Amino acid sequence: MNTTDQCSYMTHGAVMPFCKGCGHSNILKKLNDALGLLQLDPHDVCLVTDIGCIGLADALFDKVHTVHTTHGRSTGFATGIAVADKVLASGKLKTIVLIGDGGSMIGLLHIVNAALMNVDVTVIVANNFLFGMTGGQTSSLTPEHFNTITSPFGSMNPSLDICQIADASKAGFIARKTATDKDLTETISEAITFNGFAIVEVLELCTEHGTKRNEIKGNMLAKMAEDEGHEIGVIKNSHARPEFSKKYETDVHSHKGDIKPHKYISPQFNHDLRSPNEIIISGSAGERVQSTAAMFTEAALMCGLHVTQKNDNPVTQGSGFSLSEVIISPQEINFTGVSSADYVVVVSENGLKEIQGQDIFNRINEKTIFIIDETLTIEKKGLNLVVLPLRRLCGSDKAAVGAFDYVIRKFEPFPHEPFKQLLAKRFGEYGKIFKEEFYNLF
């Protein structure tokens, strides 16, 4: 076995910056031994350290890559490093997080998600039951009744079992050890070797704040954990789940051929439009308002027109109204809102309510044509109203389709052919999409 002297990843003769008797010194020595045991090339090791006394470790390891992060986020940064390394780079990097009990709670989500992803990251939680660096405050991993400066009568809450959290997050390797365990080196090296997410919680003592306020010694830590109902030892070592990059390869990367790149349009139709046409169509969610507006703009694009389409709907996309503002223009379009509509199309009750709510009558002119379904009534006088049996002849799900078809055929902003082609592609033979009567409406 390599000793620290033979293969050290730490600065030669480094002085531990910790208080006398602090568990951190022991944990770092064991980590150094574990790296030596595995004989890892230092360039293939990245130590990601969190905030707190344990986070001072980066300055001690001068051979390996060190990334000292923000509080609690170390596992998040480590996840990005590990994913990029395994999927996009050499895939040889061993990413190890050193985090305290405080940091592990503020960054719990990063630990949970790293475990769920099963990224090749090893998280070592140095748990001394309190925030040491800031003066010994209580943390979420402080056991019930444990005395800290912010729990002078004993901590009120039970401590979080982070190993159980890791288990619930489907981590493959989970261990809870104490800093003085003889086999800590082996457990850490097993965790590092584990191809996937591994967590080792190491129970230890803060001699500055922990032992002064509590009757506790290093050999009582295992018992203390058990009293809290926390299991000790290697709790889980299972390779049942593939490491993230393997899973990515089978679940995503192998499917990339199924992703269809979008098509470009080279306009093949002509148009005689001289000035912009602005259209507002309003209807109900799920009745193809926005998707038909998109077909209309695509047809306009096939004629070489400039287009914009701006959609609006409630945050719950499948309910209530659905609205599109469409502009087609022979020139480039700047302002994308409809300020003086040429057409206002309303195909359902929800749609009517919405345009009245949006104060539509301030966005029309004396020439605006209102196309509304026969089931709807607009109180306002003096509108150029076209009332059509859209819902009856086209179906509620295609009333918007019929309305656009009507606009193109009746007012000819551009040739009907491209829209017809798109409809046929989407719904089958053009002549059979609507009830026969609809085609004779003109």
Place this chain on the structure above:
Amino acid sequence: MIFIAAAKTKRKSFFIQTILSNFVKLVLHYYYGITMNSQNQKLALRSGNQMTAEGAIKAGCKFFAGYPITPASGIYKGLIDLLPLNNGIAISSPDEISALAYCVGASMRGVKAMTATSGPGWALMIETVQYALITETPVVISVVQRLGPCTGGATQGAQGDILITEFATSGGYTIPVLYPSTAKECYELTIEAFNWAEKYRTPVVLLSDKEIGMTTESVDYNKLKISAPEHRHLISENDADFSEWKMYGFDSPGMIAKFAPVGSKVKVTATGSAHNTKGSLKKNDPETLAVLKHLEDKIRAHKDEMSLVKEDHEEGADTLIISFGITARTMKDSVANLRKQGCKVSSLTIYCMFPVPEKAILKAAIGCKNIFIAEENFSGQYRMIIAPLLKNYNVYGINKLGTMITPNEITERIMKL
């Protein structure tokens, strides 16, 4: 008729154009409304968000981590589809803090990375943005603005995150902020954002807004102005300058040190704490203070090359309108209206919000008396920034909350003067 059938199915139209006589073309046009004159156009209906995703691919982005938020989710979806096709990876993160931490981690490993969010997500990312800044790690964050404060209006546009994106660092460091105003510019400026991130080793914000991000419009791909992607300048132990190289070293204000990825043969020391040129934590140390200052100096030194604006100057104009993003489009329509009515006005569209393109603004102002700054927020955020530059002018704001400023609103405000 064979030719017509082929044209209708849109296949081989370029071929047809070369062989058909003008006579046949005329017949096609007359009877079928088919035009053969647009062969040089490559059109698609795209949203700003989709173009941002495509621009990222062009820029060489290989890693995206996303958390859904309206109106930025289109970028997330776009890159989930595009990255696997382009030797990259896009992953889902459990929150915005993770999203950016994943990206910064990936970038430290040496790949170009990006995330996208809106105001509420940006608020959560601020600590990690500062981490990228102090560790000089390139990363691009697209912030697609929506109505604030707080959750505000998810499906309503706004330009209210100008100050919170820029002034997100303790110490007030300049985060480069680019702001496109069309889907096409989303593509172009996304590439620029990546290039700046690499060149200056900094986080770069690509600001947009709901209206630009989610509105679809016609884009002619043949008209895209594509900057060459900037590659990351990596240090290698075989480089001639390796012996003097330091990860955060510099010998002039504008110098940006070569980058070493974690996992390479060059050891990386990175920290979010104040550090010396080697990356070691040092307190009350002149070198450390010099590194902190250099973080700002390196951006200021390149300010002029980062000045991206579009000036529409009219001879003899005494009025200048300044705008950006969605409101810059409104401004263009208003300028056309005003000129039709005989008003002499110039306009300036700002693409690089920060560092502030001071010289370009002052140049555009020459000869003017009145300067209007139009933006969709109530307090005039960018006006506050540039007003001190414009002490010799009458500066007015055109502001609005909740919906887009309309061309008429700008026109009327200026006519009222």
